Amino acid sequence: MEAVDPTIYRLAIFVLAVFVGYYVVWSVTPALHTPLMAVTNAISSVIIVGALLAATAGVGAPPSPDGDGGEGFSRIVGTIAIILASVNIFGGFLVTQRMLAMYKKKER
Template structure:
């Protein structure tokens, strides 16, 4: 009885994943058709390659080097936040001129700020581990 319900749940999850993958493929295809001048394909290719490179770089890091590596990503987040500020920064404040680049730029500023702040907190705690304790 329990095994049957577990199998039914797994089939439901698999079906949901298939539907999500199909919708994602449809979205990518629609975007490629709308931007048929070739820029989408080149940018999408770079994006996919960056995913693979990032995955394999992080996956092969030994646990002892993981925290220092994550501390270095704060510098990368700082570069991201500069780009996001350029995208989100209006020449003048006008609500009617709110486009997706500005919205995503604002979201990128918020998320990169959280990442930078959290990264420096982790770095500070990591450096505290190596200080000699005062008795």
């Protein structure tokens, strides 16, 4: 019996995470939206740390003897992750500000 490629397992986990995330986010009541955004911003900040590590992969290291180009791919994907997570954090803060402004008392 042949073993299943680990990439298939990772892809299956990713697809399941997308479905679970979709149903969790869209079933949240409006009153819980602000705490959810705060948690999302915290998760994105952790993603930025990992993306920074990926974007700087191989920087300052001596060239590898076999000459594989894995560092270039890691830098590209890391840079894209930094951009997307930054947009998510910034947008989350904007949405959170708007939600909190709705609960402030109006001045006359």
